[in-house]
Amino acid sequence: xxxxxxxxxxxxxxxxxxxxxxxxxxxxxxxxxxxxxxxxxxxxxxxxxxxxxxxxxxxxxxxxxxxxxxxxxxxxxxxxxxxxxxxxxxxxxxx
Numbered sequence: 001x002x003x004x005x006x007x008x009x010x011x012x013x014x015x016x017x018x019x020x021x022x023x024x025x026x027x028x029x030x031x032x033x034x035x036x037x038x039x040x041x042x043x044x045x046x047x048x049x050x051x052x053x054x055x056x057x058x059x060x061x062x063x064x065x066x067x068x069x070x071x072x073x074x075x076x077x078x079x080x081x082x083x084x085x086x087x088x089x090x091x092x093x094x095x
Contacts, residue, residue, distance in 0.1 A: 002038045006076070006088035013089060022089060026070040030089060033067050033075050041082045066090075 005011035009021040014034050019027055033052060040046050046067065047054050053068030057076070066074040069089070077087040 001083050002034070002077075002087050003083045004085045004087070006086040010088045014087075022073070022091075024071055024091075025073050025089065030069045030073070030075065033069060034087070037067070037075065037077065037084050037087065040079075040084070043079055 002014070005014075009018070012018040013022060013030070017027075019025065022030075036046060036052070043054070043065065046052055053066075055066055057064045057066060061076065064076050064078055064086070066076045068074055072091045072093045074090050074092050075087065076090050077084040079085075
């Protein structure tokens, strides 16, 4: 379950469908991935979905995971005890 958000625009996208901050984002894919993340009990629930490109970060984002939406867009989050924290939609070119 998604327990917290790293950015208000990401939360508004999920809850209200607001997309103004996410130019070029595949809205349907992002919505599906966020729904999958919200229902996941373990990372293994996400990893069989090969199209999500689930991967673990290192460096300044160590401890975070990411799923590929499209182009430069990723959904980044921390996962602990069956819950996702600090969820955000990020254009990795911009940080």
